[in-house]
Amino acid sequence: MADLYRxxxxxxxxxxxxxxxxxxxxxxxxxxHRHTLWYYFGGMTLFLFVIQVLTGIxxxxxxxxxxxDAFESVQYIMAQVRFGWLIRSVHSWSANLxxxxxxxxxxxxxxxxxxxxxxxxxxxxxxxxxxxLLGFGFSGYLLPWNTLAFFATKVGTxxxxxxxxxxxxxLIFLRGxxxxxGATLTRFFGFHVAVLPGLATLLLAMHLLLVQRLGxxxxxxxxxxxxxxxxxxxxxxxxxNFLLRDIIGWYAALGALGALxxxxxxxxxxxxxxxxxxxxxIRPEWYFLFMFQTLKYLPAKVVFLEGxxxxxxxxxxxxxxxxxxxxxxxxxxxxxxTRFFTxxxxxxxxxxxxxxxxxxx
Amino acid sequence: xxxxxxxxxxxxxxxxxxTALRPRAWHVWRRTGGPTGxxxxxxxxxxxxxxxxxxxxxxxxxxxxxxxxxxxxxxVDCHAALEGxxxxxxxxxxxxxxxQAGLRCADxxxxxxxxxxxxxxxxxxxxxxxxxxxxxxxxxxxxxxxIAYMHNFNPKMRADQLSQYLTSVHGKRLKxxxxxxxxxxxxxxxxxxxxxxxxxxxxxxxxxxxTCARCxxxxxxxxxxxxxxxxxxxYQKSVHxxxxxxxxxxxxxxxxxxxxxxxxxxxxSSVANVCGTCHVFFAQLFDKxxxxxxxxxxxxPGCVECHSNHEVVRPTDEWVGVGPKSVCVTCHAPGDEGxxxxxxxxxxxxKLNTFRARAEEILNTAERSGMEISxxxxxxxxxxxxxxxxxVNVHTFRDGEVRKLTNQGVEIxxxxxxxxxxxxxxxxxxxxxxGVALITIVLAISGLYLKIRQIESRGKA
Numbered sequence: 001m002a003d004l005y006r007x008x009x010x011x012x013x014x015x016x017x018x019x020x021x022x023x024x025x026x027x028x029x030x031x032x033h034r035h036t037l038w039y040y041f042g043g044m045t046l047f048l049f050v051i052q053v054l055t056g057i058x059x060x061x062x063x064x065x066x067x068x069d070a071f072e073s074v075q076y077i078m079a080q081v082r083f084g085w086l087i088r089s090v091h092s093w094s095a096n097l098x099x100x101x102x103x104x105x106x107x108x109x110x111x112x113x114x115x116x117x118x119x120x121x122x123x124x125x126x127x128x129x130x131x132x133l134l135g136f137g138f139s140g141y142l143l144p145w146n147t148l149a150f151f152a153t154k155v156g157t158x159x160x161x162x163x164x165x166x167x168x169x170x171l172i173f174l175r176g177x178x179x180x181x182g183a184t185l186t187r188f189f190g191f192h193v194a195v196l197p198g199l200a201t202l203l204l205a206m207h208l209l210l211v212q213r214l215g216x217x218x219x220x221x222x223x224x225x226x227x228x229x230x231x232x233x234x235x236x237x238x239x240x241n242f243l244l245r246d247i248i249g250w251y252a253a254l255g256a257l258g259a260l261x262x263x264x265x266x267x268x269x270x271x272x273x274x275x276x277x278x279x280x281x282i283r284p285e286w287y288f289l290f291m292f293q294t295l296k297y298l299p300a301k302v303v304f305l306e307g308x309x310x311x312x313x314x315x316x317x318x319x320x321x322x323x324x325x326x327x328x329x330x331x332x333x334x335x336x337x338t339r340f341f342t343x344x345x346x347x348x349x350x351x352x353x354x355x356x357x358x359x360x361x
Numbered sequence: 362x363x364x365x366x367x368x369x370x371x372x373x374x375x376x377x378x379x380t381a382l383r384p385r386a387w388h389v390w391r392r393t394g395g396p397t398g399x400x401x402x403x404x405x406x407x408x409x410x411x412x413x414x415x416x417x418x419x420x421x422x423x424x425x426x427x428x429x430x431x432x433x434x435x436x437v438d439c440h441a442a443l444e445g446x447x448x449x450x451x452x453x454x455x456x457x458x459x460x461q462a463g464l465r466c467a468d469x470x471x472x473x474x475x476x477x478x479x480x481x482x483x484x485x486x487x488x489x490x491x492x493x494x495x496x497x498x499x500x501x502x503x504x505x506x507x508i509a510y511m512h513n514f515n516p517k518m519r520a521d522q523l524s525q526y527l528t529s530v531h532g533k534r535l536k537x538x539x540x541x542x543x544x545x546x547x548x549x550x551x552x553x554x555x556x557x558x559x560x561x562x563x564x565x566x567x568x569x570x571x572t573c574a575r576c577x578x579x580x581x582x583x584x585x586x587x588x589x590x591x592x593x594x595x596y597q598k599s600v601h602x603x604x605x606x607x608x609x610x611x612x613x614x615x616x617x618x619x620x621x622x623x624x625x626x627x628x629x630s631s632v633a634n635v636c637g638t639c640h641v642f643f644a645q646l647f648d649k650x651x652x653x654x655x656x657x658x659x660x661x662p663g664c665v666e667c668h669s670n671h672e673v674v675r676p677t678d679e680w681v682g683v684g685p686k687s688v689c690v691t692c693h694a695p696g697d698e699g700x701x702x703x704x705x706x707x708x709x710x711x712k713l714n715t716f717r718a719r720a721e722e723i724l725n726t727a728e729r730s731g732m733e734i735s736x737x738x739x740x741x742x743x744x745x746x747x748x749x750x751x752x753v754n755v756h757t758f759r760d761g762e763v764r765k766l767t768n769q770g771v772e773i774x775x776x777x778x779x780x781x782x783x784x785x786x787x788x789x790x791x792x793x794x795x796g797v798a799l800i801t802i803v804l805a806i807s808g809l810y811l812k813i814r815q816i817e818s819r820g821k822a
Contacts, residue, residue: 075733075735075736078733079733079734079735079736085733085791086791240812240813240816241813241816241817244809244812244813244816245813247809248806248809248810248813251802251805251806251809252802252806254802255798255799255802255803258795258798258799258802259795259799262791262792262794262795263731263792263795264731265731265732265733267731268733268735
């Protein structure tokens, strides 16, 4: 058996040069220190992304993206298709867990300054992937064509429409017309299953390649401790030690997803009626709540701008600063952090948590 | 130099005055020209576009408005200056619908409003003065029975109020000299009359009961008429009053059943017709039922015998049958056919109610467990429809007619219940599956953990 395995590997090596990959994996190590735990969140996000792709493909077998059929097809998946309830619930729960782990991964990278030279592009590709995940969330939310999703999409696209200059065009582009209609559904479906997956695959490939190429960053504090001889430089082999630990995490995530799907199947609520008045308590998915709550608190006029527009511009500016942080945080380096940018991260995290909590109150 | 802004200010200040001085009826009566070209806003828009020609239009409009000022009304001038009751009409009349339509005191009371002396109120000047109570209907009818004249104000206005009134109990008694009964002004008011469509009017549907109650709920006032005075109090407890309070102005009030100008109590034989104007289907079923002939023979009014007349409350299924709240046992006694029939109908309704409640309970449990049961829930709604139809069919007073529908509902409810049982079975299956999956996962994790320990201890060694 072992002989056959070696023969297959050698056959593949002759054609693809897989020996180099094997060699790379054999020597790849992961730094081992008190913060190693945070390294697992990237892999966890990737695992949940794979779950999304697989369950998404299965949902595609039954889902029909038209206003007349969308809700009914999801209802059919939940009630009639064998294990359809499991696939759809896992898809929805996994989407939320994925965005949560992506948040954790992003902030851990930020606070451990893993974006510093030479990992600027790893950070930027990761941030773009994060925005794509939010895009997946926003577009996927509408697909069951239920009341809450319909009106949340209406509000969400309206916000995009208030951007000066570009807004009107963006609104028409997102909605496929002036209003949220069947054209919007078709288009969101297109974004969700073709455009965003394509972009995500490209960026993911780039992100993973960079991670492999540059290895995992060691937090400045640990670097300093090692340099000063207070801590030994330790590492563990990626294969199999780190990967097996990763798999333990993935199994746990799988168990959690199964439990959530079985005990709290993702609800479908009522079919959207475009002519009905907007129901009370419309709100977006939890990961947009902090922005939604901010816009609610803003006064009608901020200086000379409309409150909502000022809020959107401020979020746009904040996102730009966040993405460009590797180039703005000039003083960060080997064993060195910048207090201002750490403070900025603490503020951002605190703001997101506080405003989301206020919105959920 | 006169600027556009000055012109705008002139328009905005002069127009309200001009329109107030030239109300609609002014044209009806005097056939004079007036500001019909879009009103102040239309003129404003035109003025803003072309300042110089517009200024000319403005000057002409203001001038013509002043030129068409109606002569002073000596009735209002003098009465407003008087004190107490004498000044009341002049003060109240500003808000009266007749004033808004352009009528003046003299249009009803005669006299010469252009004459500032007491001669204005001389018979020679056509002065009629205030009518006596018995003259009021004809006094109002001078205009209100003139259909051609009334159509100048409202093409849909009726002109049969007087002839209807004369058929009413109020009208007949007034003709006999009873001045305590209601005439036009008692319900509509005198100098502060509002259109019937005005929500503040005493004759607007939501205010009618209170208007009738002013006399009909006053036992001292009604003494001698030998009719009860609790009708309005009882009506207020009815489902009709409840609907009206909730804003449904199509719900019946006193005048809906009794008529307004031709107000009269519906007779025993016409009660079903009164109720049947809205509850058509029930009336048809009743007419074909064995009760129709029996009630007629006994001289009993149809609907109100079970549902009451003023205190029409929401019926419950307990009204049917032989229980303590049953209305059937008022006439039927054990041993007669109607008694057995009532018992059977009550049994049919109770059976469907029980099956429906059982199905609803299990579906709710399944829904709370996160199961997708919208389809059986929708089907169960048809069982509810069957129950509603069966309740209507109670008015056939034939058990077979009711059972036909309750049996349909029971079958639907049974299917919904089975769907609920299946959903709960599926829920349990999922939970068992989850248990197996979690055990497998825990075993796999344990295996991996041991493998890692093995690899790492080997590495250390």
